[in-house]
Amino acid sequence: MGKTHIQFPELWLIILTILIILIIFMVERVVKRLLRRQPILGNTSMDSSPSSATFLLPASLPKWPKGQGFATGTINLGELEVAQINRFEFIWGSHLSHDKKKSVSFYKPLRIPEGFFSFGYYCQLNGKPLNGYVLVAKDASHEHNLPALMMPVDYTLVWISDDGMGTYDQRGYFWLPQSPSGYKALGFIVTTKPDKPSSAEVRCVREDLVDDGEACGLLLEMVSKFNKIPFKVFKTRPCDRGMFGKGVSVGSFCCTSPWFLGEEMPVVCLKNKDPNRQGMPNLDQIHALINHYGPTIYFHPKEIYFPSSVSWFFKNGALLFKEGQSIGEPIDPEGTNLPAGGENDKKCWIDFPADDRREVLKRGNLNSAEVYVHVKPALGSTFTDLAMWYFSPFNGPATLKIGPTNFSLGRTGEHIGDWEHFTLRISNFTGELHCVYFSQHSGGEWVSACDLEFIDWNRTVVYASKHGHACYPRPGTYLQGSSSLGIGIRNDCARSKFFIDSSTKYRIVAAEYLGEEVIEPCWLQFMNQWGPKIVYNSKKELDKVIKRLPLMIRRTTSNVVGKIPFELSGQEGPTGPKEKNNWFGDERW
Numbered sequence: 001m002g003k004t005h006i007q008f009p010e011l012w013l014i015i016l017t018i019l020i021i022l023i024i025f026m027v028e029r030v031v032k033r034l035l036r037r038q039p040i041l042g043n044t045s046m047d048s049s050p051s052s053a054t055f056l057l058p059a060s061l062p063k064w065p066k067g068q069g070f071a072t073g074t075i076n077l078g079e080l081e082v083a084q085i086n087r088f089e090f091i092w093g094s095h096l097s098h099d100k101k102k103s104v105s106f107y108k109p110l111r112i113p114e115g116f117f118s119f120g121y122y123c124q125l126n127g128k129p130l131n132g133y134v135l136v137a138k139d140a141s142h143e144h145n146l147p148a149l150m151m152p153v154d155y156t157l158v159w160i161s162d163d164g165m166g167t168y169d170q171r172g173y174f175w176l177p178q179s180p181s182g183y184k185a186l187g188f189i190v191t192t193k194p195d196k197p198s199s200a201e202v203r204c205v206r207e208d209l210v211d212d213g214e215a216c217g218l219l220l221e222m223v224s225k226f227n228k229i230p231f232k233v234f235k236t237r238p239c240d241r242g243m244f245g246k247g248v249s250v251g252s253f254c255c256t257s258p259w260f261l262g263e264e265m266p267v268v269c270l271k272n273k274d275p276n277r278q279g280m281p282n283l284d285q286i287h288a289l290i291n292h293y294g295p296t297i298y299f300h301p302k303e304i305y306f307p308s309s310v311s312w313f314f315k316n317g318a319l320l321f322k323e324g325q326s327i328g329e330p331i332d333p334e335g336t337n338l339p340a341g342g343e344n345d346k347k348c349w350i351d352f353p354a355d356d357r358r359e360v361l362k363r364g365n366l367n368s369a370e371v372y373v374h375v376k377p378a379l380g381s382t383f384t385d386l387a388m389w390y391f392s393p394f395n396g397p398a399t400l401k402i403g404p405t406n407f408s409l410g411r412t413g414e415h416i417g418d419w420e421h422f423t424l425r426i427s428n429f430t431g432e433l434h435c436v437y438f439s440q441h442s443g444g445e446w447v448s449a450c451d452l453e454f455i456d457w458n459r460t461v462v463y464a465s466k467h468g469h470a471c472y473p474r475p476g477t478y479l480q481g482s483s484s485l486g487i488g489i490r491n492d493c494a495r496s497k498f499f500i501d502s503s504t505k506y507r508i509v510a511a512e513y514l515g516e517e518v519i520e521p522c523w524l525q526f527m528n529q530w531g532p533k534i535v536y537n538s539k540k541e542l543d544k545v546i547k548r549l550p551l552m553i554r555r556t557t558s559n560v561v562g563k564i565p566f567e568l569s570g571q572e573g574p575t576g577p578k579e580k581n582n583w584f585g586d587e588r589w
Contacts (some may be wrong), residue, residue, distance in 0.1 A: 054086055055450040057433065059457035064290055064431050067285050069278035075382055077248065078273030079141035079148045079209055084429040085109040086133045088122055092190050094161065094220055095368050098513060104220045106190040113135050117149060117203040120252035122185010123233055134251040149203040150186065152177035155196045155278055158255055170321040174255055182267045187252030196506055211247040212239040213269035214253050232256045236398045238269040238379065241586035246272045248380035257345040272380035279381050279428035281542035283517050286375055286508060290386065293424055294503025300466035301496035306364035307392040317357035320380035323347040335523025342527055344575050350531045352416055362394040371502040374577065375511035383434065384426045388502055389577045392418040396467025399490045414432050417530030417573035422462050422471045423587055436460060437587040438471040441480060444588055447473045459503055463493035465533040468561015524578055
């Protein structure tokens with residue numbers, strides 16, 4: 001056969017087609033870059049801001065059962081009615097064209113209901129959807145001589161971003177409202193012009209309607225090359241937190257500035273003066289919240305020490321020991337014969353029997369396992385905390401990781417009885433999940449809803465670490481020690497066929513604000529330890545491992561290991577949920 005020759009018109013069409021494809025490809029890349037690119041100038045619209053998208057849960061919220069004030073959009077605080085705003089207009093940002101990972105943006109609240117007024121602007125780190133809120137309020141007082149809200153009398157300029165450093169894309173002006181006598185400011189305003197904001201921009205609140213607040217969570221630090229004193233921006237939170245706290249977080253930010261005579265800016269929050277806690281959910285609504293949001297707790301595929309229900313633990317051989325007695329007493333499935341109330345006086349404890357049932361109890365019973373839910377007000381009853389506890393009869397041994405090498409620590413880390421928990425924080429304005437607290441040994445972390453892993457609509461995932469059952473938001477290996485050096489106690493998390501579906505396998509054990517509607521189980525009143533105390537010298541085990549290491553990393557490893565909390569120094573069962581600080585207090589922020 002003869003060769004087929006491509007004619008000139010055909011060759012031209014091929015080249016033209018290739019060019020068109022290349023042009024389309026390049027245009028797509030440019031468009032994607034422009035969409036990702038953060039604006040250099042402030043005062044852009046909401047749609048062109050660095051964090052223009054507001055985070056939305058994967059699925060729409062259900063219609064909650066009927067109640068008094070939960071999920072109605074507003075909450076009455078006594079003399080103020082407040083609403084939650086999570087739609088914003090971008091105003092100004094720092095480092096937008098320099099270091100996007102460390103940049104923050106400031107926003108003005110939008111879609112404020114008629115008759116409501118703002119307290120200040122919102123600030124958030126870039127790189128994620130808008131996931132916060134600010135509160136707005138209207139005066140609901142009718143009997144007081146003075147109005148609950150008043151306009152500021154003036155503004156104080158506390159910072160100008162353009163200070164000669166050359167690191168800001170556009171000037172940002174930070175203003176503190178000056179309150180009338182007897183009133184307090186609750187937030188700050190940011191502009192891109194030197195003109196003072198309008199006095200109608202925000203409102204100040206009467207002193208008897210506010211509570212003390214404090215700075216937390218550094219958002220931004222800017223240092224002037226002239227005076228070397230940093231200007232800092234923080235999140236705010238009430239000082240009075242926990243189940244009985246009346247402090248209400250406004251969601252705004254606070255500043256400290258060298259232009260403010262070296263003093264911290266005044267930081268105040270609102271106070272809930274309504275004794276009826278009208279925004280809290282009723283029992284039907286609580287069940288609906290758990291059914292809708294209840295996470296799936298995944299256990300490691302190589303886990304052998306599983307959770308169980310408390311009643312399974314008691315029925316299968318757990319014994320109550322008392323000081324001076326060598327023989328344990330069987331425990332009723334509901335714990336009716338356990339000592340109740342008081343505090344941990346260490347005069348009694350729970351232990352395994354000395355026979356074959358010991359190994360059975362160690363392995364737990366996943367089929368019987370359930371979560372025990374404590375429902376409590378948070379942030380002045382503007383949020384509801386669903387603290388979900390689960391019990392494991394045995395906490396397994398620890399593994400020490402040093403670089404790429406793992407060392408079994410024998411009995412170190414073992415103890416009988418293990419209580420772990422995570423907490424869902426729900427907005428009482430809408431019933432929307434705001435964040436989740438993951439308890440991890442002696443600490444923990446709050447994770448915003450936008451950073452959670454979701455499955456099955458709005459139900460998130462909790463990963464329980466191998467042997468230790470600590471809670472984490474993602475699979476992987478977490479080190480209790482120094483992640484940067486690769487030295488610490490391993491906490492391995494992975495998805496497997498072993499799990500608890502807390503949306504169905506749960507029991508509400510406490511909700512103090514509901515009175516007698518929820519009856520606490522007898523075992524919840526046991527304040528002593530759910531396992532014996534057995535002290536052994538784990539330092540010898542650690543020293544054996546460290547002595548086998550090269551000299552150059554021996555000291556570093558010893559220093560890191562020495563800072564690990566020594567729940568690893570022996571076997572000591574934990575106290576129950578009601579003996580923990582977070583039962584009445586707030587989770588660690």
